[in-house]
Amino acid sequence: MKLYDKYPVSLTNSLSGKKEIVNPVNAGHIGMYVCGPTVYNYVHLGNVRTFMMFDIVARYFRFLGYKVRYVRNITDVGHLENDADEGEDKIAKKARLEQLEPMEVVKHYTDGFHEVMRQFNILPPNIEPSATGHIVEQIEIIRKLINNGFAYEVNGSVYFDVTRYNENHHYGILSGRVIEELMESGRKLDSQDEKRNKIDFALWKKASPYHIMRWPSPWGEGFPGWHIECTVMSTKYLGETFDLHGGGMDLKFPHHECEIAQAVGATGKNPVNYWLHTNMLTVNGQKMSKSLGNSFLPSELFTGNHALLEKGYGPMTVRFFMLQSHYSSTLDFSNEALSAAEKGYKKLSNALSTIKKLTYSGGGSPVPELTASLQKLVDELYRNMSDDFNTAKTLASLFEMSARINDFKSGNVQLNTVDQETFESFRNAFVGFMEDVLGLTEEDEHHQAILEGVINVLIELRKKARQDRDFSLSDKIRDDLKVMGVQLMDGKDGEMSFTIDKMSIY
């Protein structure tokens, strides 16, 4: 029996608003797509929350034995500012302002994004396609939409005909929007508009003579709209109907709504069985966003170089902090909450290194109640995660387990009062959920700083030894450090410096 059969995953499907049990298109396989970043700027912590959440979704599916194909795109063209169909392309604007090639902008911020993902221990997706790499496919699907009567061309641009689509399909199925209300609210269609209706959205935009990002198409030189790239890249790699599509709550409308309309319009099939939306990270109750100017960059967080922070926090503390809440709730970011998280994470981290060092010694007589309670804790770990990826409850279980682990360590409870098989499954579950599922690991950069501090303490002791003319101790400190790859050097003035041989750390 597979783990995913024993602990079937249920999740809140945004499409139905209800908790549903995951039943994959292909048994034993999960295909999932998540909208990645538009690489025109540095990612902030709100972005990180979404990618971290879906990292855990993918990790957990794998942990249960599913074969997962996780696709997360890079948006490097087509994402317009201000108004979906009238603003300037974000990448192109940045390129113009910084006097760079658009692809220089894309490269720079894509690298930055990957570095942030690495710092937070967010694993790379299986496929990371870019919009500019799929222009041909986008043109193809736009053609299909025109042929199917769901899109029309005007002056070298192509728009999706929402009203037409809504005649036989349901535009608003995901977001709950009513098309009549959308038609009434907001700004009116002005005379410059090419669209038949203001709720129509761009599939292809004609490039003005000075627009730098442009590709040839049946409708002249231009560039693709924002929504079409995700439809193309998700269905290309996952099939016309796939299991799971995720993204931030703020993409639900219009982006994801448009994706459904495009896919249904092109293939006649519902593209996604389960939609998953993560809620927003807030600061003082307000959504963290680039446009509001209240966003935190990961680097500001690590260094503590931000008005709202008293000190810096490591990436694992932040990871733990975010996992304490459910993905569907807003999470408020504050200094107090972070410092509480720092201590809580340390506790779990200590338990993790403790249990790794525990070795089972036989010769005892297992106590049935204890054995049963440990088995129950392991069972709860799976149940909590399978229940809509409830990381908060999972952490609560891990805290209970860490109390048991410390009992074993201190000898309050003898290790051999539980049978070996139970102990090993307990240990494997704790380590597995910490490292593989939740991705909580040691913080290397932090340790590097501590290492240098420790060496300085030893240097002070060695200076004292030299003053006392205790050269055997002085030499021992220097020689022992050298063995570990730390070279101490005595200066003429009695000061000491050191170099660390990086290779010896790894």
Added chain:
RNA sequence: GGUCUCGUGGCCGAGUGGCUAGGCAGAGCUCUGCAAAAGCUUCUACAGCGGUUCGAAUCCGCUCGAGACCUCCA
């Protein structure tokens, strides 16, 4: 204006018709050369007002408050 979500103890945050969430902080105890770590015990709670129910923080209604989306945002 329309659509929707939320309001839990000093703080952060799960949960949901009856059974301990958990973390941080506070108090006490054990351990302890000191400190730390750890274990145990313990105190603060479900915005307000009505209703349904044997029983509601959990369901329904209203009021107040906060936020999100409707326009670029994960």
